[in-house]
Amino acid sequence: MALLEIKNLHASLEEEGKEILKGIDLVIQPGEVHAIMGPNGSGKSTLSYVLAGRDGYEVTEGEVTFGDKDLLELEANERANEGVFLAFQYPVEIPGVPGMTFLREALNSKRKYHGEEELDAMQFLKLVREKAKSLEMGDDMLKRAVNVGFSGGEKKRNEILQMAVLEPTLCVLDETDSGLDIDALKIVADGVNALRNENRGMLLITHYQRLLDYIQPDFVHVMAAGKIQRSGGKELALELEEKGYADFTGKAA
Amino acid sequence: MPNDMANDNALLKAFSAAAPFDGAPDWFGAATAAGAETFETLGLPTNRTEAWKYTSLRGLGSLSFAAPSADAKAVEIPRDSVAEIQGIEIVLVNGRLDESRSALENLPVGLAITPLPQAIEFENGAVKHALQDEGAIDGLPLAALNTAGISGGVLIEVAKNAVIAKPIHIISIGTAGDEPVAFAPRNVVWVGANAQATLVESHVGVGEGSYFSNSVTHVTVEDEAVFHHYKLQNEARSAYHVAMTHVTCGEKVIYDNFALSCGAKLARNEIRGKLDGSEILYAVNGVYMAAANQHLDNTTFIEHAKPNSQSREIYKGVLDENGRGVFQGKILVQRPAQKTDGYQMNRALLLSRKAEIDSKPELEIYADDVKCSHGATVGELDDDQLFYLKARGISEHDARNMLIEAYLRDALEEIRVDKVAEAFGTKITAWLAERALREDAAS
Structure with missing residues (x-):
């Protein structure tokens, strides 16, 4: 069974009624890493929000199945608990909520959802330390309020640490490389690579090819004007790097 | 409006009936009479009274109050409602001091706590001044009503240079049976020069009965003293709570006040501060949380009388269901008060379409070299x-x-x-x- 199957997905902005996704088809099998590349305004981020269940988008046509579940029927938190993880392009600052409290609440929500026992503060701390260590990160940032005053790199690392703790089966990384210098990009890419395994699928959404120097995708898709225009192997990314998106948009991007 | 007047008289009677000050000196009788007269002139405020534009006490007028019964004293302290503080406790039940449960003896050096009737009898200067001060009741109908029928209270004195580490904790309990009761606690706090102390007030209720607590507190902080003053208003949901705090600060005083309001059907927390010195740090802050059928009012007045002082004021509220919040904040900067630095902010978070907040920030400035700002925000969750x-x-x-x-x-x-x-x-x-x-x- 496919991990994620998107069929003819159409979605509009609820308020304006403007169609952004115009028929997306995509299948991700367990263990596969897919990259979606495309110019700004192609609908890449909308796809990630629609998959994660953000309010404000209306799916007008098509279906999305996640394992044996109809993903579109689920609330955002249920999707997360089923195993969908969206790494945000701009992780949100939440003043007053300590990172540790937030992540424990998140993990325990998932455990509760699956009928498992919740972890107490000590058990959780131990788990977080192990996960951070396996990613060669500290857990210091969890002592601060969620993302508040974090540098761009810290915010992205925090996303990767959350991913490691929550152990999703599908990771959607929305423009994970934006705002990162090369060192930070490497750290984040190492984290993602460490989390690659045969059961987990990944969807990398990116504008630039450079992330793919560090994370090797199995498939690359070019998205433009709300549709996947072309699919191929990782060599497609190199081709795009050379030619740009002009072939797909009719203008240089 | 004869009907209103009849209600006013009934209230006045309810309070006067409760007054336990037999054999008090003549000046006290005169102060009580002046309070009654001022209240009769002003009447119970309604929305037509500017200072009470958003908070009407009309609902009070329709209740008929009985004098608190003597056995009310036996109520247990509702520990779940009271602030959890290891403090020097003073317990008031329906406005009267419960001496058996109050720490009046063996107090730390430099701290004295005296039942109000005794302090009146001994002609204590701070108490005499507080009760005779026309400024404390002028244009303030509820403070006048309190003066007309004080139920009881305490005098707290912190001696010059004394540092009292343990917080002093006033627990004011309201309790009523089938008939509503009304009471009027009056507390006087005097903090000597260069002294340090903390006062916590817990206003709580026991039982389902309706009561009306109408308190007045006087705080005098002498030069260079530090006084922390915190209040928890966690009254029974059927209660009315009106509290006036008069604060006077001397030179280089640090006064910080914080009020957490979550109880009562209707509550008004009013603090009037006079910054009568230079280099004062004066802070009045608070949080209010209103749910269904609750009305929580914070009204503050800050008078900068001398140069170079700072006032800070931040209130944050959450209004759920049809809960209602009111914030009125006025900063008055007198002509001599140059280099005043004043900041005032009220933030409200509305959790329901039926919730309401009314904010009225006001600046009145007569000095020409000051830094004052105020603001109000209303929002929903992000x-x-x-x-x-x-x-x-x-x-x-x-x-x-x-x-x-x-x-x-x-x-x-x-x-x-x-x-x-x-x-x-x-x-x-x-x-x-x-x-x-x-x-x-x-x-």
Whole structure:
């Protein structure tokens, strides 16, 4: 069974009624890493929000199945608990909520959802330390309020640490490389690579090819004007790097 | 309006009937009479009274109050409602001091606590001044009503240079049977020069009966003293709570006030501060949390009388269901008060379409070299933050609660005494837990 199957997905902005996704088809099998590349305004981020269940988008046509579940029927938190993880392009600052409290609440929500026992503060701390260590990160940032005053790199690392703790089966990384210098990009890419395994699928959404120097995708898709225009192997990314998106948009991007 | 007048008289009677000051000196009788006269002139305020534009006491007029019964004294202290503070406790039941449960003896060196009737009898200067001060009741009908029929209270004196580490904790309990009761506590606090002390007030209720607590507190902080003054208003949901605090600060005083309001059907927390010295740091802050059928009013007045002082004021509110909040803040800067630095802010978070907040910030400035700013914001929970939490598996309900808690707890940063901040924090958590139960019941 496919991990994620998107069929003819159409979605509009609820308020304006403007169609952004115009028929997306995509299948991700367990263990596969897919990259979606495309110019700004192609609908890449909308796809990630629609998959994660953000309010404000209306799916007008098509279906999305996640394992044996109809993903579109689920609330955002249920999707997360089923195993969908969206790494945000701009992780949100939440003043007053300590990172540790937030992540424990998140993990325990998932455990509760699956009928498992919740972890107490000590058990959780131990788990977080192990996960951070396996990613060669500290857990210091969890002592601060969620993302508040974090540098761009810290915010992205925090996303990767959350991913490691929550152990999703599908990771959607929305423009994970934006705002990162090369060192930070490497750290984040190492984290993602460490989390690659045969059961987990990944969807990398990116504008630039450079992330793919560090994370090797199995498939690359070019998205433009709300549709996947072309699919191929990782060599497609190199081709795009050379030619740009002009072939797909009719203008240089 | 003969009807209103009849109500006013009934209220006045209810209070006067409760007064336990037999054999008090003549000046006290005169002060009481002046209070009654001022109240009769002003009457019970309605929306037509400018200072009470958003908070009407009309509902009070329709209640008929009985004098508090003597056996009310036996009520247990409702520890769940009271602030959890290891303090020097003073217990008032329906406005009267319960001496058996109050720490009046063996107090730390430099601290004296005296029942109000005794302090009156001994002609204590601070008490005499407080009760005779026309400024304390002029144009203030409820303070005048209090003066007309004081139920009881205490005089707290902190000697010059004394440092009292343990907080003093006034627990004011209201309790009524089938008939509503009305009472009027009056407390006088005097903090000597260069002294340091902390006062916590817990206003709580026992039982379902309706009561009206109409308190007045006088605080005088002498030069270079530090006084922390915190109040928890956690009255019974059927109660009316009106409290006036008069604060006077001398040179280089640090005064910080924080009020957490979550109880009562209708509550007004009014603080009038006179900054009668230079280099004062004066702070009045608070949090208010209103649920169904609650009306919570914070009204503050800050008078800068001398140059070079600072005042800070930050209130944060959460209004749920048809809860209503009122914030009125006025800063008056007198001509001599150059280099005044004043800041005032009221932030309200509306959790329901039926909730309401009325903010009225006001500046009146006669000096020409001052820095004063004020503002008010009204908002709802942030959609981006909510989605971020939900995208991590946290339910809408839990996510909302987390954000509300963070918003409220942030205000506690203003409290300078950590253990009080912690004790007030548990009240915020309890309020949110109650809110969660209501939501579960509704869904």
